[in-house]
Amino acid sequence: MMRNDPIKHVFIWPAVLVVLAISIFPLIYSFTTSFLSYRLIPPIPPRVVWFGNYTTLLQEPRFWNAILTTTLIAFIAVGLQYMIGFGVALALNARVPGERLFRVALLLPMLLAPVAVALVARMIFNPTMGPLNQFLSMFGLANLPFLTNGHWALGCIIAVEIWQWTPFVILMMLAGLQTLPEDVYEAAELENASAWQQFWGITFPMMLPISAAVVFIRLIESYKIMDTVFVMTGGGPGVDTETLTLFAYQEGFKKFNLGYTSALSFLFLIAITIIGVTYLALLRPHLEKRR
Amino acid sequence: MLRRTFLMLTTSLAMACAASQANAACSPDYSGVTLTVASQTGPYIASALKLGADEWSKKTCGKVNVVEFPWSELYPKIATSLTASDATFDLVSFAPAWLPDFVPYLSEMPKEMQSGKDWDDIEPAYRERLMVWEGKIYSQSMDGDVHTYTYRTDLFSDPKEKDAFKAKYGYDLVPPKTWKQYLDIAEFFQRPDKGLWGTAEAFRRGGQQFWFFFSHAAAYTNNPNYPGAMFFDPETMDAQINNPGWVKGLEEYIRASKLGPPNALNFSFGEVNAAVAGGQVAESIGWGDTGVIAADPKQSKISGKVGSAILPGSDEIWNAKTKKWDKFEKILPTPFMAFGGWQIAVPKAGKNQKAAWDFVKTLTSPEVSGQAAITGGSGVNPYRKSHTANLQLWSKNFSPEEAKEYLGAQADSINAKNVALDMRLPGYFSYTEVVEIELGKALAGQTTPQAALDTVAKEWNRLTDEFGRAKQLAAYRAAMGLPPKN
Numbered sequence A: 001m002m003r004n005d006p007i008k009h010v011f012i013w014p015a016v017l018v019v020l021a022i023s024i025f026p027l028i029y030s031f032t033t034s035f036l037s038y039r040l041i042p043p044i045p046p047r048v049v050w051f052g053n054y055t056t057l058l059q060e061p062r063f064w065n066a067i068l069t070t071t072l073i074a075f076i077a078v079g080l081q082y083m084i085g086f087g088v089a090l091a092l093n094a095r096v097p098g099e100r101l102f103r104v105a106l107l108l109p110m111l112l113a114p115v116a117v118a119l120v121a122r123m124i125f126n127p128t129m130g131p132l133n134q135f136l137s138m139f140g141l142a143n144l145p146f147l148t149n150g151h152w153a154l155g156c157i158i159a160v161e162i163w164q165w166t167p168f169v170i171l172m173m174l175a176g177l178q179t180l181p182e183d184v185y186e187a188a189e190l191e192n193a194s195a196w197q198q199f200w201g202i203t204f205p206m207m208l209p210i211s212a213a214v215v216f217i218r219l220i221e222s223y224k225i226m227d228t229v230f231v232m233t234g235g236g237p238g239v240d241t242e243t244l245t246l247f248a249y250q251e252g253f254k255k256f257n258l259g260y261t262s263a264l265s266f267l268f269l270i271a272i273t274i275i276g277v278t279y280l281a282l283l284r285p286h287l288e289k290r291r
Numbered sequence B: 001m002l003r004r005t006f007l008m009l010t011t012s013l014a015m016a017c018a019a020s021q022a023n024a025a026c027s028p029d030y031s032g033v034t035l036t037v038a039s040q041t042g043p044y045i046a047s048a049l050k051l052g053a054d055e056w057s058k059k060t061c062g063k064v065n066v067v068e069f070p071w072s073e074l075y076p077k078i079a080t081s082l083t084a085s086d087a088t089f090d091l092v093s094f095a096p097a098w099l100p101d102f103v104p105y106l107s108e109m110p111k112e113m114q115s116g117k118d119w120d121d122i123e124p125a126y127r128e129r130l131m132v133w134e135g136k137i138y139s140q141s142m143d144g145d146v147h148t149y150t151y152r153t154d155l156f157s158d159p160k161e162k163d164a165f166k167a168k169y170g171y172d173l174v175p176p177k178t179w180k181q182y183l184d185i186a187e188f189f190q191r192p193d194k195g196l197w198g199t200a201e202a203f204r205r206g207g208q209q210f211w212f213f214f215s216h217a218a219a220y221t222n223n224p225n226y227p228g229a230m231f232f233d234p235e236t237m238d239a240q241i242n243n244p245g246w247v248k249g250l251e252e253y254i255r256a257s258k259l260g261p262p263n264a265l266n267f268s269f270g271e272v273n274a275a276v277a278g279g280q281v282a283e284s285i286g287w288g289d290t291g292v293i294a295a296d297p298k299q300s301k302i303s304g305k306v307g308s309a310i311l312p313g314s315d316e317i318w319n320a321k322t323k324k325w326d327k328f329e330k331i332l333p334t335p336f337m338a339f340g341g342w343q344i345a346v347p348k349a350g351k352n353q354k355a356a357w358d359f360v361k362t363l364t365s366p367e368v369s370g371q372a373a374i375t376g377g378s379g380v381n382p383y384r385k386s387h388t389a390n391l392q393l394w395s396k397n398f399s400p401e402e403a404k405e406y407l408g409a410q411a412d413s414i415n416a417k418n419v420a421l422d423m424r425l426p427g428y429f430s431y432t433e434v435v436e437i438e439l440g441k442a443l444a445g446q447t448t449p450q451a452a453l454d455t456v457a458k459e460w461n462r463l464t465d466e467f468g469r470a471k472q473l474a475a476y477r478a479a480m481g482l483p484p485k486n
Helices: A009-032 A053-059 A061-093 A099-111 A114-124 A131-138 A150-177 A182-190 A195-223 A227-232 A244-254 A257-291 B002-025 B046-060 B071-081 B095-105 B124-129 B157-169 B181-189 B209-221 B243-256 B270-277 B289-295 B353-363 B366-373 B385-389 B400-414 B430-442 B449-469 B469-479
Strands: A034-041 A044-048 B034-040 B065-071 B091-094 B139-142 B147-152 B197-200 B281-286 B306-309 B314-319 B326-332 B343-345
Touching: A009 A034, A009 A257, A053 A257, A053 B385, A061 A150, A061 A195, A061 A244, A061 A257, A099 A150, A099 B139, A114 A131, A114 A150, A114 A227, A114 B343, A131 B046, A150 A227, A182 A195, A182 B002, A195 A257, A195 B197, A244 A257, A244 B071, B034 B046, B034 B071, B034 B353, B046 B065, B046 B353, B046 B366, B065 B071, B071 B091, B071 B139, B091 B095, B091 B353, B095 B343, B095 B430, B124 B139, B147 B289, B147 B400, B157 B181, B181 B197, B181 B243, B181 B281, B197 B270, B209 B243, B209 B281, B209 B430, B243 B314, B243 B430, B243 B449, B270 B281, B270 B289, B270 B326, B281 B289, B289 B306, B289 B400, B306 B400, B353 B366, B366 B385, B385 B400, B430 B449, B449 B469
Parallel strands: B034 B065, B034 B091, B197 B281
Antiparallel strands: A034 A044, B091 B343, B139 B343, B147 B281, B147 B306, B314 B326
16 A cells, blocks of 8 residues: 555554544543533532633632642652652662562562552551550650641651552662673673762663653653542642642532633643653753653 | 153252242342442541341342542532432432432432331421421431530549539539530540540541531520521521621630540541540530530440530520520520531432332331441431430430430430521532631631631522522522511
8 A cells, every 4th residue: 555545544644633632532522611600509500710720720819729739749759659669679679688578579469459459558657546656655765646737647647658659669769770781781790880989870870761761751740649648638628738620629519619620630730841841841851862 | 752741841840939039028129229328538427338238138139339438528429419400329328408409319208208107207397397397308317417515524423523513613513504604614624634535526627626616606606596597698698697696706716615525627527536535525516426426335425424415505595687685594505416417318310219219118117227326436316206205215325314305305306496597508518618618717716707707608699599589589488487578
């Protein structure tokens, strides 16, 4: 078949149209809804408010609080996931005894459903009946307000995120470490380079592209956190642990405020895009050096 | 051949007889019908629905599938199904406050169910007020909910405690008449070193918290001189939640949070019941479940020592019209019909509406509902006259003295002259969400009671304007039992 044979259109366009309809239509519908005052409950006929929903949101302290909370969770959790994950991957790559067992055991948290993890965590951090406070009280320590104080609750959520998603970082980093050429290290050994020098001079720079990808994926995923927060704190106390997705859920599925929720989703999309683009722009010079 | 034909005839006849006999056992016959009911996660309410389902299945040969959702998910699940007009649920069980949102999608109760002995047996507060929306009946109460007071009789009757209390506060240790006395009692019994705390209430966001706050505030805001003005001014629909009566209620609610077990801020109603039944607290407020669970020897450490009373009141109530405190000669008990009791209704989109209403009839019959009411953890509290009249029924769990106090508190509360009705408004979740958020901040000390309630009032007024002030005013007046405004 010739490359410019018009028959190709018959095969390509239906598929393109279907994909467009499935992926683009909801976006367009949602974007249009974001310019409306539209509630299902109580039923209010849709009314065009143009950028009204956006300006209301941008003036809403709760929105900014959700942005701050989500950013805190994402950056702290991903930062620690990366550091711990990289460390553990290095250890596993060094073929420590029982490495296979560790590898399986360390991957288990990632295989669990976030809701189940959050439920277990909620029990562990339960202020009165949780084993953690019972353990602390054995040493005469006071009960800690794990889920009833904003700062503690945020810390608990971050801890759970780290526990659950560090295995993902371990897995990716380990895969990366196993592809590194051994001759570079042999040369470094001949030059009497210390382990520390080998890490900063060889391993870290060579692992930079995969590190960038892993952190990027985890950062975007962390910004979408909902189930863990929903189960552990419900966004409370007050709105201290309310994330952007939970805020959107409350507006969309509790108050059925569709226009406002659509605007919120688009602001969320914009925020994620800005973070992603900035992150890649900051890393680009370092990544290009590796090429 | 003749023999064979005779044999076939006999067999067919026998089969027909057997079938008609089986059908006779099903009255009315709903064999082959499976009803799906949306409920909150059990045991509360879901277990009562299952009890009703078993009875209905025995009677009609139909089946009932109870689908459970966590409390915080129930509203969105039902609302999504109703607004989409799908037939996912044949019946929905829900809070009375959600009725205004659901009414456009519900079928009206059949007229034949709205009369007769069983109908008249329902307490008027439910039959004439909570079950009614704009003169029509769309749902049936399957639970009665009013907040009452629970206390430990062993502590209250201990001569040493009585003397010490009188010496400290200058009056007798008896169930409190005012909220000040309630806090005094809580303070008196606050003994963490002995594993005893003053009181237990729900304080957690999403844990039925705001109803406990409303119970405190009702005593200072439900003014009989200006009826229906507890939440909004019934003339203007201006929010009243930041008036001095509400602020006083919130201050006392915050004080109560400091007189509870450690981390009481994380308590939902379930934890309140556990604290009471575990003998951790001297007193508590909440729904009738508390008394039933605390009296049950299988679930409680204080069985046989459970006292009940009507909620404390006040002799000073804020008047939203004159913007002054009205002084009353006596303390006016103002029990709060918190939540108001679970309702069950049949969606218009349901495919088995006749069978569904028949199930409602069985579920809420005096016999089945009476059994549910005396079962600890069923979530069903008295809502029929027969529930509180029959002391014998309650002897399974309570001692005669306990039963007398418990049923007396229930009946007195429902029939109190100044009983406060819960808010029922379209967009209910939008109104209560901001209350929960600001209560959380006030309880954590991040804001003052006045500032928290000012924020709530501002948001309530904004929501009212967004939803349509005239429409909301009409709905609010209907919910408060006031005539339409001309």
